[in-house]
Amino acid sequence: MTKCLRLLRHLPWTTQLRPALVQFQTRLKYTQHQGVKGIRNRKSFFEAQMQSGQQAESEQETDTGNGTDTLDMRFLDDRAYDEVAGGAMRISRDVATAQKVLILQPYVKWAAKRNTPDDVKPNDQLTEATALIHSLPNWKVVRGLKVPLESLERKALFGSGKMAELKTLVAELRQEQQLTCLFVSKGTLSFAQKHFLEAEFRLPVLDRYSVVIQILRLHATSAEARLQVAMAELPYIWAQAKDASMTQTRRQGYSLTDLQKEILRSRERKLRAELDRVRRQRQLLRQKRKQQNYPIAAVVGYTNAGKTSLIKALTVEDSLQPRNQLFATLDVTAHGGFLPCNLQLIYMDTVGFMSDLPTNLFECFVATLEDAMLADIIIHVQDLSHPCHAAQSAHVESTLRSLAFSIAGGDSTASHMPPIINVYNKCDLVPASAEPTAAEQEGSRRAAHRISARALTGLDPLLQDIERQVLAVTGRRKLQMRVPNGGPEMAWLYKNAAVVFTEADEKNPERLLMQVVICQRTLEQFKRQFC
Structure with a gap:
C-alpha cells in the first residue's frame, strides 16, 4: 500500500x-493498527501535531518581536480542555450564567468521628457555604439545609430516608423556583458520589472545590493569577478520573480518552513552565528588594479576615479597595509604608486560606506565596467577630507550616517560618462586655493585638510591635550620631539610613545630633567613607 x-x-x-x-x-x-499499537500511533501523531504547533507559535512570536519575559496566555483558551474541565467540575467557565442553588451542609452526628474542630458548628459551616455562593454574581441561594450523617465516605452519602426526603424537596423547589444545581458543602466528592447524587436528583452536583475554583476564576485578573488558578484545576480533574475502571460492569469514575489525557498533560507541562518563569521573576524581585535593604512583612490570614483593609490602614494607600468577599485577593502585591522610626517597610498582601479544601489547591499558589514565607516577619490577621476564628487561626498556621515544608523541598530542618505577630481584627464588631475566649487568652500570651482596620483603632501599639520585631530580625539598631551640620555625612545618612529625628548639638552649634536606624553593614560603610 x-x-x-x-x-x-x-x-x-x-x-x-x-x-x-x-x-x-x-x-x-x-485505522491500520488496533489495540495497544493503535493507541500508541494515535498518541505519537498527536504529539507530532503539538510539536509542530508549538514550533509555529514560537516562529510567530519571533516574527512579531514578543519578548521572552512576557507570559504566553493563549493556551489557556482551549475549548477542548474546557469540555474536560466542565465534565469533571459540572460548571462552565461563564460565571455570568445565573444559578439557583440548594445548599446541603453534611456533618457527622457523632463528635468522635468528626474531622472538624469542636468549636466549628454545623450552623457556622452552613454560613460559610452560603458566603461562597454569594461570592459569585447571579448565583442565588434558594435554601440551605444541614444534613446529619453517620459517615462522609458512603457512596450514597445520605441514608435512604433522608434521600427520599431530599428528592421530594428538590422536586418542589424545581417547580417553584427553577432550581438549577445542588451544592454539597464537602471538600471534594468522589466521582462515584457525584454520579450517584446526580442520577438521583437529576441536577448538577457541586462540591467546595468546584465552587472555590469558580470564585478563583472570577477574581483572577492578572496573568499570574490565571496561571495559578488553571494549575489548581488539574489535580481535581485527575482525581475524578484516577479510579476509573475499564470494565463495563464496575466503573467507579469517568474514563478519559487518550486525546483528553494528552490535552491535560500538555496543559500541565505548559503551566509548570510558565509558573517556573513566574517564580524566577519573583525571585529576581526579591533579590532587588534585598539589595535595596527593604524589610518585608507578609500579611496572611483566613479569607475575608481583613488583610487588605489592614494594609490600607497602615500604608494610607488610597488605591487599595478592600472588598467584603471571599478570595477577593489572589495576587501577592507589595505596598510600602513607614514605621514610627521612619524605616520604610514593604507589606505583602497574600491570598486568603480556607478550611475543608485539599492542600494541593493552595500549593498551586506557591509561586507567589514564597514571598510570604521568605519575608522578615508574618502578620497573621484574624477575624475576631467570627465565631470560628480560633479554628480558622489553627488552620492558617497549619497551612503555613505545610507550605514552609513544601518550599524547603521536604527538608524539615530547613523549613522554618519568620516570627508571627497575631492581630485580632474587627474588634469593633465584638461587644466590649464579651468575655475573652480561650483563643483570645492564648493570643494574649502570644502578644496579640486587638484592632479595627476599618475604625483605625489599635494601630499604634501594633506598629510599635512590628518595628520592634523588624529591628530584631534584620539586625538594625537605633544610634545617635554627631555629624557636621549640612555636611556630606548628613546627606549620606538621609539616603542610606532611616532618620528618626534630628536636633542641634547644644555643646557645638556646628554639629547636629541625628538618631538613625541603621544596620551593621551600612554602619561599616559609613565608617569607611567618613571616619
Whole structure:
C-alpha cells in the first residue's frame, strides 16, 4: 500500500489529488493498527501535531518581536480542555450564567468521628457555604439545609430516608423556583458520589472545590493569577478520573480518552513552565528588594479576615479597595509604608486560606506565596467577630507550616517560618462586655493585638510591635550620631539610613545630633567613607 501511494504521488495527473492522498494516508495512521499499537500511533501523531504547533507559535512570536519575559496566555483558551474541565467540575467557565442553588451542609452526628474542630458548628459551616455562593454574581441561594450523617465516605452519602426526603424537596423547589444545581458543602466528592447524587436528583452536583475554583476564576485578573488558578484545576480533574475502571460492569469514575489525557498533560507541562518563569521573576524581585535593604512583612490570614483593609490602614494607600468577599485577593502585591522610626517597610498582601479544601489547591499558589514565607516577619490577621476564628487561626498556621515544608523541598530542618505577630481584627464588631475566649487568652500570651482596620483603632501599639520585631530580625539598631551640620555625612545618612529625628548639638552649634536606624553593614560603610 505504501509503495502504491509513492508511485501515485509522482504521476503528473495526481497534482490536484495530493491533498486527498495526504488525508487518506493520515486516516490510515488511525485505522491500520488496533489495540495497544493503535493507541500508541494515535498518541505519537498527536504529539507530532503539538510539536509542530508549538514550533509555529514560537516562529510567530519571533516574527512579531514578543519578548521572552512576557507570559504566553493563549493556551489557556482551549475549548477542548474546557469540555474536560466542565465534565469533571459540572460548571462552565461563564460565571455570568445565573444559578439557583440548594445548599446541603453534611456533618457527622457523632463528635468522635468528626474531622472538624469542636468549636466549628454545623450552623457556622452552613454560613460559610452560603458566603461562597454569594461570592459569585447571579448565583442565588434558594435554601440551605444541614444534613446529619453517620459517615462522609458512603457512596450514597445520605441514608435512604433522608434521600427520599431530599428528592421530594428538590422536586418542589424545581417547580417553584427553577432550581438549577445542588451544592454539597464537602471538600471534594468522589466521582462515584457525584454520579450517584446526580442520577438521583437529576441536577448538577457541586462540591467546595468546584465552587472555590469558580470564585478563583472570577477574581483572577492578572496573568499570574490565571496561571495559578488553571494549575489548581488539574489535580481535581485527575482525581475524578484516577479510579476509573475499564470494565463495563464496575466503573467507579469517568474514563478519559487518550486525546483528553494528552490535552491535560500538555496543559500541565505548559503551566509548570510558565509558573517556573513566574517564580524566577519573583525571585529576581526579591533579590532587588534585598539589595535595596527593604524589610518585608507578609500579611496572611483566613479569607475575608481583613488583610487588605489592614494594609490600607497602615500604608494610607488610597488605591487599595478592600472588598467584603471571599478570595477577593489572589495576587501577592507589595505596598510600602513607614514605621514610627521612619524605616520604610514593604507589606505583602497574600491570598486568603480556607478550611475543608485539599492542600494541593493552595500549593498551586506557591509561586507567589514564597514571598510570604521568605519575608522578615508574618502578620497573621484574624477575624475576631467570627465565631470560628480560633479554628480558622489553627488552620492558617497549619497551612503555613505545610507550605514552609513544601518550599524547603521536604527538608524539615530547613523549613522554618519568620516570627508571627497575631492581630485580632474587627474588634469593633465584638461587644466590649464579651468575655475573652480561650483563643483570645492564648493570643494574649502570644502578644496579640486587638484592632479595627476599618475604625483605625489599635494601630499604634501594633506598629510599635512590628518595628520592634523588624529591628530584631534584620539586625538594625537605633544610634545617635554627631555629624557636621549640612555636611556630606548628613546627606549620606538621609539616603542610606532611616532618620528618626534630628536636633542641634547644644555643646557645638556646628554639629547636629541625628538618631538613625541603621544596620551593621551600612554602619561599616559609613565608617569607611567618613571616619
